[in-house]
Amino acid sequence: MSFFFEVLVGGLLAGVMYSLVAIGFVLIYKASGVFNFAQGSMVLFSALTFVSLLERSYPFWLAFVLTLLIMLVLAWVIERWVLRKLVNRSPITLFMATLGLSYIIEGLAQSLWGAQVHGLDLGINDEPFEVLGLLLSQFDLFASAVAGSLVIILSLFFNKTRTGIALRAVADDPLAALAVGINLQRLWLIVWGVAGFVGLVAGLLWGARLGVQFSLSLVVLKALPVLIIGGFTSITGCIVGGLIIGASEKLAEIFIGPYLGGGIENWFPYVLAMLFLLVRPAGLFGERQIERV
Amino acid sequence: MSATPLLSIKNIEVIYEQVILAVKNISLEVAANSVVSLLGANGSGKSTTLKAISGLVHAQRGEIADGQIEYLGEVVNHSAPHRLVKQGLVQVLEGRHCFQHLSVEENLLTGGYIHRPSKAKLNAQLDNIYGYFPRLKKIRKSLAGYTSGGEQQMVAIGRALMSDPKLVLLDEPSMGLAPQIVEEIFEIIKNLRDNHGVSFLVAEQNAAVALRYTDYAYVLENGTISDEGTAQKINQSGELLASYLGR
Numbered sequence: 001m002s003f004f005f006e007v008l009v010g011g012l013l014a015g016v017m018y019s020l021v022a023i024g025f026v027l028i029y030k031a032s033g034v035f036n037f038a039q040g041s042m043v044l045f046s047a048l049t050f051v052s053l054l055e056r057s058y059p060f061w062l063a064f065v066l067t068l069l070i071m072l073v074l075a076w077v078i079e080r081w082v083l084r085k086l087v088n089r090s091p092i093t094l095f096m097a098t099l100g101l102s103y104i105i106e107g108l109a110q111s112l113w114g115a116q117v118h119g120l121d122l123g124i125n126d127e128p129f130e131v132l133g134l135l136l137s138q139f140d141l142f143a144s145a146v147a148g149s150l151v152i153i154l155s156l157f158f159n160k161t162r163t164g165i166a167l168r169a170v171a172d173d174p175l176a177a178l179a180v181g182i183n184l185q186r187l188w189l190i191v192w193g194v195a196g197f198v199g200l201v202a203g204l205l206w207g208a209r210l211g212v213q214f215s216l217s218l219v220v221l222k223a224l225p226v227l228i229i230g231g232f233t234s235i236t237g238c239i240v241g242g243l244i245i246g247a248s249e250k251l252a253e254i255f256i257g258p259y260l261g262g263g264i265e266n267w268f269p270y271v272l273a274m275l276f277l278l279v280r281p282a283g284l285f286g287e288r289q290i291e292r293v
Numbered sequence: 294m295s296a297t298p299l300l301s302i303k304n305i306e307v308i309y310e311q312v313i314l315a316v317k318n319i320s321l322e323v324a325a326n327s328v329v330s331l332l333g334a335n336g337s338g339k340s341t342t343l344k345a346i347s348g349l350v351h352a353q354r355g356e357i358a359d360g361q362i363e364y365l366g367e368v369v370n371h372s373a374p375h376r377l378v379k380q381g382l383v384q385v386l387e388g389r390h391c392f393q394h395l396s397v398e399e400n401l402l403t404g405g406y407i408h409r410p411s412k413a414k415l416n417a418q419l420d421n422i423y424g425y426f427p428r429l430k431k432i433r434k435s436l437a438g439y440t441s442g443g444e445q446q447m448v449a450i451g452r453a454l455m456s457d458p459k460l461v462l463l464d465e466p467s468m469g470l471a472p473q474i475v476e477e478i479f480e481i482i483k484n485l486r487d488n489h490g491v492s493f494l495v496a497e498q499n500a501a502v503a504l505r506y507t508d509y510a511y512v513l514e515n516g517t518i519s520d521e522g523t524a525q526k527i528n529q530s531g532e533l534l535a536s537y538l539g540r
C-alpha cells in the first residue's frame with residue numbers, strides 16, 4: 001500500500017511539471033484566443049539562453065534577469081511584427097503563424113547558442129528523501145513549490161491588479177474591451193511577456209531534468225492532454241489537469257503496464273484526454289458560455 | 294445648435310471588407326449638452342455610423358473610405374478607440390457586451406482605468422455610478438453574465454460613464470428590455486445631460502421613446518440620411534414611418 005502512495009505522490013509531483021508548460025498556453029489563449037504553438041520553443045529558447053549565459057560564467061541571478069529581459073524583447077518583437085499584422089484574422093491563421101514562429105524561434109536559438117546538449121544544474125539534488133514514510137524526489141517537491149507560488153502570484157495578478165482585470169476583460173469580450181478604452185496591443189505585450197516568464201521557469205525545471213536540448217520543445221506535446229482535461233481557459237485547470245495526468249500515467253505504468261508490455265506512460269495521457277473530450281469537451285475548468293439574455 | 298459642435302461628421306462613407314458599402318453620405322452634428330438620436334430600421338447603418346465615430350469599425354475589417362469625422366474640432370478618422378476614450382468619447386455597444394465572467398463591479402472598473410486614476414479617485418467614480426444606478430450596488434459582486442438584461446444595460450452604460458466622457462455613443466439601449474426599464478434608462482440619460490454635461494448620440498429603432506428624450510434626430514435609410522430635424526418635426530413628417538416600412 002505504501003508503494004501505491006509513493007507512486008501516486010511521485011506522479012502528482014511530476015504532473016506539476018506538465019502544468020507549468022500548460023499555464024503558458026492558457027495565458028496567451030485567454031488573452032488573445034490564440035493557441036500558441038510556439039510556447040514549446042519559448043521554453044527551449046529561454047532554457048538555452050539561460051544555460052549559455054551560465055556557461056559564460058554569468059552568476060545565476062544575472063543570467064535569470066538577462067534571460068527574462070531577452071524573453072520580453074522577444075515578446076515585443078512578436079507582438080509588434082506578427083500579431084499586430086494579423087489582428088482580426090481567423091484563429092487558424094493565427095495558429096499557423098505561431099507554428100511558423102516556433103520554427104523561427106528554434107532556428108534563432110540554434111544559431112545563437114549552437115545545437116549541442118547542455119546540462120543544467122539548479123543546485124537541487126535529486127536524491128529521494130522521506131516524508132511521512134514515503135520516499136519522494138526532492139527535485140519534484142521543489143518544482144511543485146515553484147509551480148504553487150507561480151499559481152498564487154498569477155491569481156493575485158488576475159484578480160487584484162488593474163492589468164489583470166483588464167486581461168480578463170479582453171479574454172471575455174475583445175470588442176467591448178476596445179470600446180471601453182483598453183489598449184489591446186499593450187495587453188498582448190504584457191501577456192506574452194508573462195508567458196515568456198512562465199516559459200523560462202518551465203524551461204529551467206525541465207532543462208534541469210532532461211538536459212537542455214532541442215527535444216525540450218516537445219514538452220508542448222505533454223501539455224496538450226493537460227489542457228484538454230483542465231480546459232484551455234483556466235490556470236486551476238492546468239494544475240488539476242497536470243496532477244491527473246501525472247498521477248494516472250505513473251499508476252497506469254506500474255499497475256497496468258506489466259500486462260501490456262510496459263511503455264504505456266507515453267500514450268496513456270492521450271487516451272485519457274480523448275475520453276475527457278467525449279465527456280467534457282470544455283475540460284474540467286473550461287469556461288462555457290454563460291447563456292442568459 | 295451651438296456654434297462649435299462636439300462632434301461633426303461630413304459625408305462619410307464606410308466600407309467593410311473592402312467591398313461592402315454600409316453607409317454613404319452621412320453628415321451629422323452633436324452639439325455640447327444635447328441628446329441626438331439616429332433612427333432607422335434594421336440594417337440601415339446606425340451601428341456602422343457609431344462604430345465609425347468610435348474607431349471600432351477598424352477592428353471589424355471596416356474602413357472610413359471617404360469624408361471626415363471631427364471631434365472637439367480635430368479630425369479623428371484614424372484615431373484608435375482608446376485614444377478617443379481618453380479624450381472623452383466612448384461607445385456603448387449594441388447588445389450590451391458586458392464582460393460575462395467579471396463581476397458587475399469589475400466591469401465598471403475596466404471602464405475607469407483609461408485616465409490611470411488613483412485608487413481614491415477610482416472609488417469615487419464607482420460611487421458616482423452607483424448613485425446613477427443604485428441597483429448595481431446591490432449586485433456588485435455578481436457575475437455580470439448572470440444579471441438581467443436591464444441590469445446588463447446599466448452595467449454597460451455605467452462602465453462607459455466610468456471614463457468620465459463628454460460624449461457617449463449609445464447603440465440601441467432599449468433592445469430587448471421592458472418599457473419601464475427603457476424609460477428608466479432614458480431618464481438617466483436626460484439627467485446626465487441636464488446636470489452633468491454629458492451628451493449622447495443614441496441609435497434606436499424604438500423611435501417613439503427616443504424622440505421623447507431627443508433634442509435633434511436623424512433618420513437613416515439604406516445607409517444614408519433621409520430626414521433630420523427636431524423631434525417635433527420628425528414626428529410630423531412621414532419620412533420616419535416610411536423608412537420603417539421601406540416605402
Ligand SMILES: Nc1ncnc2c1ncn2[C@@H]1O[C@H](COP(=O)(O)OP(=O)(O)OP(=O)(O)O)[C@@H](O)[C@H]1O
Nearest residue numbers: 309313315333334335336337338339340341342353
Ligand atoms: N462587420 C461587418 N461586415 C460586413 N458587413 C457589415 C458588418 N457590419 C454591418 N454590415 C452591413 O452594413 C449594413 C449596416 O449594418 P448596421 O449594423 O450598421 O445596421 P443597423 O442600423 O445598426 O442595424 P440593426 O438595427 O440591425 O442593428 C448592413 O447591410 C450590414 O449587413
Ligand SMILES: [Mg+2]
Nearest residue numbers: 339340341387
Ligand atoms: Mg445596429
